[in-house]
Every structure is written in C-alpha cells, then in structure tokens.
Amino acid sequence: MISADISFSYDDEKEIFSSFSLSVEKGEHLLIIAPPESGKTTLGRIITGSIPKYRGGRLSGSFFIDGSDILALDIHQRMKIAARVSQNTDEMLLFSSVEEELSFPLENLGLSYSEIESRTEYALSLFGLERYRKVSTAELSGGEKRRLLLAVLFAIDPEVYILDEAFDELSPWWRKQLAELIRHLDRTVIALGSHMLSEYDGTFDRAITIDECKALSYEESSFVFPAIDMHEGKDVLRVENVVIEREHRSSGDLTSFELSVPWFELKEGECVTLLGDNGSGKSSFSRMMSGLLKEKTGTVSINGKALSQKERRGKVAFLMQNPFEELFLPTVIDELESTEASQTAIEEALSLFSLVPDAYVQELSYGKAKLLQAAVFYLLDRRFAVFDEMDSALSSSDFIKAVRAYLDKGIALLVITHDLGVASALPGRKLMIEEGVLCEYK
Amino acid sequence: MNISSYIYGTSFYHKLDVRAKLIFTLLYAVVTFFMSSYTGLAAVFFIPLLIMLIAVGGKETIHCYSRLLPLFLIMCFFIPLQERTGTPLWVIRGFTVATREGLWTVLRIISRLGSVSGILMLLLLTQRNEEIIKGLRAFHLPYNAALASSMILRFIPYLGTLFAEIRSSMSLRLKEGKRGYPILPSITALIIAAVKMVPETAAALEERGFGREKMKSVHMKRPRYYFVQCLLCIIIPLSLLFLR
Numbered sequence: 080m081i082s083a084d085i086s087f088s089y090d091d092e093k094e095i096f097s098s099f100s101l102s103v104e105k106g107e108h109l110l111i112i113a114p115p116e117s118g119k120t121t122l123g124r125i126i127t128g129s130i131p132k133y134r135g136g137r138l139s140g141s142f143f144i145d146g147s148d149i150l151a152l153d154i155h156q157r158m159k160i161a162a163r164v165s166q167n168t169d170e171m172l173l174f175s176s177v178e179e180e181l182s183f184p185l186e187n188l189g190l191s192y193s194e195i196e197s198r199t200e201y202a203l204s205l206f207g208l209e210r211y212r213k214v215s216t217a218e219l220s221g222g223e224k225r226r227l228l229l230a231v232l233f234a235i236d237p238e239v240y241i242l243d244e245a246f247d248e249l250s251p252w253w254r255k256q257l258a259e260l261i262r263h264l265d266r267t268v269i270a271l272g273s274h275m276l277s278e279y280d281g282t283f284d285r286a287i288t289i290d291e292c293k294a295l296s297y298e299e300s301s302f303v304f305p306a307i308d309m310h311e312g313k314d315v316l317r318v319e320n321v322v323i324e325r326e327h328r329s330s331g332d333l334t335s336f337e338l339s340v341p342w343f344e345l346k347e348g349e350c351v352t353l354l355g356d357n358g359s360g361k362s363s364f365s366r367m368m369s370g371l372l373k374e375k376t377g378t379v380s381i382n383g384k385a386l387s388q389k390e391r392r393g394k395v396a397f398l399m400q401n402p403f404e405e406l407f408l409p410t411v412i413d414e415l416e417s418t419e420a421s422q423t424a425i426e427e428a429l430s431l432f433s434l435v436p437d438a439y440v441q442e443l444s445y446g447k448a449k450l451l452q453a454a455v456f457y458l459l460d461r462r463f464a465v466f467d468e469m470d471s472a473l474s475s476s477d478f479i480k481a482v483r484a485y486l487d488k489g490i491a492l493l494v495i496t497h498d499l500g501v502a503s504a505l506p507g508r509k510l511m512i513e514e515g516v517l518c519e520y521k
Numbered sequence: 522m523n524i525s526s527y528i529y530g531t532s533f534y535h536k537l538d539v540r541a542k543l544i545f546t547l548l549y550a551v552v553t554f555f556m557s558s559y560t561g562l563a564a565v566f567f568i569p570l571l572i573m574l575i576a577v578g579g580k581e582t583i584h585c586y587s588r589l590l591p592l593f594l595i596m597c598f599f600i601p602l603q604e605r606t607g608t609p610l611w612v613i614r615g616f617t618v619a620t621r622e623g624l625w626t627v628l629r630i631i632s633r634l635g636s637v638s639g640i641l642m643l644l645l646l647t648q649r650n651e652e653i654i655k656g657l658r659a660f661h662l663p664y665n666a667a668l669a670s671s672m673i674l675r676f677i678p679y680l681g682t683l684f685a686e687i688r689s690s691m692s693l694r695l696k697e698g699k700r701g702y703p704i705l706p707s708i709t710a711l712i713i714a715a716v717k718m719v720p721e722t723a724a725a726l727e728e729r730g731f732g733r734e735k736m737k738s739v740h741m742k743r744p745r746y747y748f749v750q751c752l753l754c755i756i757i758p759l760s761l762l763f764l765r
Contacts, residue, residue, distance in 0.1 A: 124724075132727075175651070176649060179649070235730075263763050308703070327529075328528045329528060368694075404690055405690045407687065407713070455694065459694060486756075
C-alpha cells in the first residue's frame, strides 16, 4: 500500500534520507525505532507535507500511498490520506478550546454537523477528554495535550496514522489504552519512537530503524539499565504542608485542581522518581519547587532556611517537558556559553551530552534539544534538579547518561516519568501522586 | 502555540451576543481616535477597564493591563523628550525635559493605546475563538478572513504571554542570588519565537485541512433582545463623542 523511495537533505546540506525505501502493507502496523536526529520527525512531516514547504530542504523521489504519489498533493489534500500526532504537542494546537481543536479538521473534511458532533463525542470518549470539551488547551497537562492530539487523529481517521513519539507523556494506563486501540485499528499505522517501550510488544507487526539515511530492519537489543550510584551530600531541600492550586479559567464546569504535599524531602546527590497520572500535578509540583509557581500554603526550605518563590529559581533547576521553552539563543555554543561556565567545563558538557557546538538550536531534533537543555543546567551547577519526562524522545542510553552525569556531580534529582521500566531502573525512592496527594509509591 | 485567553464567566458582557460585542468593539476603537478632551480620554481609557473588572475580576484585569505598563513607561520617558517646543514644565540646567504639549501627547497616546488594547482584550477574555469567527462570518466576512482576523486579534496578547514564559525560563538560568531577567536575550528569544510561529502555524493549519473545503455558511440564532443589544452597542460608543 505504501511504496516510497525518497532522498532528502536540509538547506544546510545535512543529508537525512538517501534513497530511503519504505514499503508498508495496507493495515500493517509499523514501528520505526531510531535515535534522535535520525530523521523520524522529518519523515512524518514529509508524509503530511509540512516539509519541504514550510521548513525548506531538497526532496526527491516518490511516496505512493494507495497508488497515488502524495508528494504531488497539497498539504490539505493529504489529510484524509495521512495525518500525524506531532512529537511537540504545542506546535499543532491552535485554537482556544478542546472542542474547537477537534471540530476544525472535521469541518475541513466537509462533514455534516451531526457527523462532526458524533465523531467529536467518540474521539473525546476514546481518550477520556469529555469533561475538558470546553476547556482551553493551554490549561491541559502535557499528557492531556497528547491525548487531545490523538483524539484529533482518531476523529479524522486517515488511511495512514503517523504517531510521532505518541506514547510519550502518556501515563502507563493511557499507554496501554493506546496500544490496545492500535491493535484493533484496521488502518495503516507508522509509529516513530526513540526507545523501546513494553507497550510496543504485540502492538506492531514489524519494526525497522533508520541508519545512515536508510531504512534497515531493526534488531532488538534489550537495553540493560546500568546500576547508578548516588553520592549523598549534606544539603536538604524540604517541602512541608504545601498546597498548590490551579484554576480551569476557561470552563465553569470544572473545579480547580488542588495538589497537597504534606512532606517531601530531597537530599543532595539523591535520586527520587515521581509517577502519577496525566494532569495529576507532577509538573505543577516541579514548577512550584523551582519557583515558577506560587504555592497556596506551606513552605519550601533548603537546610532549614525557608525560600521565597524567587530564591528557589536560583537553587532548583527545572528541565521542562518541552525543551524549546528553555532554549533561546541561536546556537548550541551560545546556549552553553550563556551559563558563564569555564571553557573546560563547556567542552566537557559538549562531549558528555554529544552536542555539536555550531548546530542551530531551532534546527535541533526534540531529543537533541533535551540533551542541550540538560547540558545547560548541568553547567549552571544547581544542587537540585527536576527532570520532567526527560526520558521521552531520548534513547535509553542518552537518558541514563544524563542522569548519571547529574548524580555523579552530586546534584539531587527528581525524575518524573511514565515509564515503569525507567522508574524501576533508577536508584532511590519512588513517589507518586494519587488523588491529589503526594505519597510513597506502592 | 496556544492562542487562548478566554475566561469563563457569567457577567453581562459574557452574555452579550458576539455580533453586538463585535459592533461595540469596532465602534469603540474608532471613537477612541476622535477624543481630544481630558474627560473624553479618561472615559475611553477607563470604560473597558471597568467592564473588565466586572467581567473577569481584579486579578485578571491587573494581569492584562500590567502587560501594557512597560510600553506606557517607555512612552512616558521618551515622548516628552521629543516634544520640547512649547510651555516648559521641567527644566534642568537650561535643558527642557518636559513640556505641557509633550505631556499632553503622552496622555493622548496612552489613553488611545490603553482603550483600544483594553476593548480588544475584553473581547478575547469574554468570547471563545470559535464564536468570534462565527460572529465575523455572520457579517459576511469570508471564512479565511474571519479565521485570520481572529488569530491576529489573539496574536498580540499571546506574545505577551509568551514573553512572560520566556522571562520565567530565563530567570531559572540566572546565577544564584541574582534577580530579574536579561532583557535583550528575552526580547531576541521572543522575536525568534514569533518568527518561528508563522510557518509552524501555517503548517499546522494546512495539516488540519485548512483550505480543503469551502466552509458552510453560518446561521446564528438571535438571542432575546438581540436588536436592543445591538442598538445599545451602537449608541454607547457613539454617545462618547459628546465628550470629545
């Protein structure tokens, strides 16, 4: 059904695909596992058309789906043939409410109002978003945004579903749900991922990888998480009796969200893993700890000294889910030099996080941007750091490399993850947020 | 990108029909430019502020207007320096820092900018995007133009939000003990983000099928007292001309 042979390079001559051949049977579920910067997202964008039209580059070859070369079609004409869930959720959300986000593509398909309504209701129920129908997308958590994009894709119901790291940011329960939905889907699915997840087992018919600009069959080598040591120090960050409140400003039907943290402690050099459902408040807790969000009540202290919201910003590094929210300068080296670290330290960071100094930040892949984000905060030398779903979009080895680098430096880490495999491989305590309260993970 | 600024509410301004609200917004913005008396300038500045207070509360109103404050301050500092011919009010060693005419110009610009921004913010805070598009289309504006207008209306407040996010992220990277945020890199980052947003938004719209189908015409029900609402939304801004 899909028969493609393409070559593509960006305007800076960086070659991404060279006679990249792909053939997928109708209804086949294909998994493409490849490291960051290998061209997975580029492939998704080429199929849906935003590359090269909006991002430049030289594309040659053909990409046949059901006998027609989609490269000859306008982007909007391809929507019914192939649509995607993007890795960066923010780049695809445009409207002021969940409902509008869903109805816009359906209106563009020329469907009747009753059909739009029934598809909207179906997609919302499929991804548990019914109560968010009138809510602004800005008020959704990372995982909820991902579910919304999936709901949009399932509502459009194209011939080819492209899932770019679509399992990332989803809680374990939603990952299982998505895997289940894919298994029963009679459409062609191309899923793109940086690392193997247990949910992929039995969901996909075949796996391939991208290596040296070509598609090759994927040979699974199970990654064994190495043992990581913690070097605990004296400094202690403590959160006591904190309550965080977040309002749903755009909807009158929803009560405001509240998270209660009776007691939380993070010792210098320690690693603590935090789990919890989408929208449970993990990111809000991290934002509060790093001083980006004000608590309603309670105190945050380091070594017994209570810290104001602004003081926390200089003490706790917060690596946000979307790395591009924290990268501002033109090149990788500009970002690293902005930390005012010594040249030796910068060179060490470049090698530790496998970064190219002259690379343009806005052209980095999502995964590489995460490594740069980690390098920047590594150089800033904070004693405490929060990795907010750092493992998504990174290969397991890159993620472990980042964790080890921080812990070896004696930095205390709070790692937020949805991957139970990652959680069990990390050293230290495991916590979770359940029914609005931070507690020990059982 | 996320362009939402709607806040749920049940105020009279929330309940006003979107078409009446669009008429009010447009007329109000136009009338603002006819004001030249102290009373008129004060009225056009404070009316949206007052409605906003009633519609979305003090916290949100302060939040919205605080985004305009840096702009107002820049105007207060630099415009009087440009207009130094006139009745001097403040002279330092023979150098006229401010004149009556300079201050009047500042007041006029601030009032107009504040009132136009205020009335637009009020529309966006109290009306959902899809309703604004429907309202514009009800006035026979083509779908593409209605969508573009609605997005442009939201682009400016969105840049304000984006700038606040950039400032927060920047503050996380300051050396311990330092406060504030580096202004120049923040503005550069904002410009880059704004420029990047254009192709990203266009690509996202097209991938969602924008331009694929000719949109169906819009039929909006008329609420009770629709004509009274429209009439009031015409009379109120026009009556401000008596204060000009």
